[in-house]
Amino acid sequence: MQVLKTHYHPEIKTLEEKTVFTRLATRSIAVKGENILLLYTKRYEDYSLPGGGLEANEDKLEGMKRELTEETGAKKIKNIKPFGIYEEYRPWHKSDFDIQHMISYCYTCNINKELGNANMEAYEIKNGMQAVWINIYEAIKHNKKTIALSDKKGMSIERETFLLELVAENII
DSSP states (O other): OOEEEEEEOTTOOOOTTOOEEEEEEEEEEEEETTEEEEEEETTTTEEEOSEEEOOTTOOHHHHHHHHHHHHHOOOSOEEEEEEEEEEEEEEEEETTEEEEEEEEEEEEEEOOSSOOOOOOOHHHHHTTEEEEEEEHHHHHHHHHHHHHHOSOOOTTHHHHHHHHHHHHHHTO
8 A cells, every 4th residue: 555645743853762653543435426424523623534543463454444333333334445554653642652653544435325323432422523424625624724723623634634635636
């Protein structure tokens, strides 16, 4: 799978003499016309692709399907194809490491438009996360406004907006 981008958070000036841990994750891209299945997170005022961290020794495709189902209630996931890898280095604000190296494996797929029940984690519910079908151009516009104007934005919004723009350019 090709690397789409390697992003360094502005706080990361060097990797020299830093302790780094790697987290593997997946992101799912499901589109119907100009609509895309995303997660809206009220806390961060942003739209993001469904996905998350892989469990130890978990197969990437199985992890992608698990995350997509847990977060959105997606049904009949099929035609899974690699889209690309987004790498990022971001600060880690815990005592065990200095930097997190996140590698997100992104896949396109087809799912039923009707979603089942999501099974989100407590922090996702607390953050006001919900699955929505939305016009991709509206989601991009919304995220760009959040980047420009909101003090609530999280560290993932730049990744998500970059990926949404690539999807709009290459798939829609």
